[in-house]
Amino acid sequence: MLLTLEGLDGSGKTTAWEALRHARPDATFTHEPTDTWYGEAVRRSLGDDDADPLADLFLFTADHADHLSRVVRPALADGEVVISDRYTDSRYAYQAASLADTEIRRPLEYVRGIHGAFTREPDATIYLDVDPETAAARAGATDKFERAAFLAEVQSNYERLIDAEPERFVRVDAGRSPEAVIDAVEDVADRLIDAFHGDGDVADVDADSDAARDD
Numbered sequence: 001m002l003l004t005l006e007g008l009d010g011s012g013k014t015t016a017w018e019a020l021r022h023a024r025p026d027a028t029f030t031h032e033p034t035d036t037w038y039g040e041a042v043r044r045s046l047g048d049d050d051a052d053p054l055a056d057l058f059l060f061t062a063d064h065a066d067h068l069s070r071v072v073r074p075a076l077a078d079g080e081v082v083i084s085d086r087y088t089d090s091r092y093a094y095q096a097a098s099l100a101d102t103e104i105r106r107p108l109e110y111v112r113g114i115h116g117a118f119t120r121e122p123d124a125t126i127y128l129d130v131d132p133e134t135a136a137a138r139a140g141a142t143d144k145f146e147r148a149a150f151l152a153e154v155q156s157n158y159e160r161l162i163d164a165e166p167e168r169f170v171r172v173d174a175g176r177s178p179e180a181v182i183d184a185v186e187d188v189a190d191r192l193i194d195a196f197h198g199d200g201d202v203a204d205v206d207a208d209s210d211a212a213r214d215d
């Protein structure tokens with residue numbers, strides 16, 4: 001099973017992913033950008049405010065192609081649960097936002113189209129939902145994407161992705177304390193993994209249990 005964590009910068013994905021890693025030592029934990037030289041190239045580009053948005057897209061996509069063939073597909077072929085901190089939806093949401101002012105028409109569809117020929121879509125995605133101002137403040141504006149106005153565009157792309165595939169996404173309110181968010185993510189992940197392995201249907205899992213509830 002491929003389970004991904006998505007959300008704005010500062011939404012708490014890495015905090016939740018680290019907690020899951022302790023709770024589920026049997027799973028394969030991975031992330032994008034990766035720690036390979038492809039990931040290093042991506043991080044260099046992230047640090048360049050003048051980088052061309054199409055160049056950014058193809059660097060991130062190269063990193064994803066390597067990640068797929070080297071980590072994700074082999075682990076899935078071994079029957080493992082793979083949990084990735086960011087994955088394809090990050091490209092659909094972020095690069096579609098950064099391509100919005102370019103010659104590319106319908107950027108979200110364009111970025112999805114590039115991936116369609118080769119990627120492996122997630123079986124389920126936990127979306128950590130936080131407003132762009134909180135996200136930017138938590139993230140500390142260390143790179144060009146960590147600004148509230150840009151993150152608002154990214155958020156609206158995530159909402160489009162969720163609207164298009166509501167059965168794949170589980171939304172968790174990430175505006176709460178770290179402890180509450182971790183509890184909710186652990187609870188949702190447990191139920192998604194159980195459902196995937198035959199104890200139900202992934203599409204029926206929502207954030208509506210005691211741990212995951214918004215209040």
Ligand SMILES: Nc1ncnc2c1ncn2[C@@H]1O[C@H](COP(=O)(O)OP(=O)(O)OP(=O)(O)O)[C@@H](O)[C@H]1O
Nearest residue numbers: 008009010011012013014015138139176177178181
């Ligand atoms: N629920 C929370 N409430 C307040 N602060 C939080 C919460 N979750 C995480 N943080 C803090 O916000 C910062 C970003 O958290 P984290 O790295 O987990 O987010 P992220 O979504 O992985 O961000 P990025 O995508 O930028 O790597 C960290 O300083 C972390 O301690």
Ligand SMILES: Cc1cn([C@H]2C[C@H](O)[C@@H](COP(=O)(O)O)O2)c(=O)[nH]c1=O
Nearest residue numbers: 009032033060086087090091094095145
């Ligand atoms: C995978 C991926 C990431 N990004 C952006 C999102 C963040 O601003 C940075 C780095 O991610 P991290 O979680 O802070 O390590 O990169 C992106 O724009 N497109 C992608 O595909």
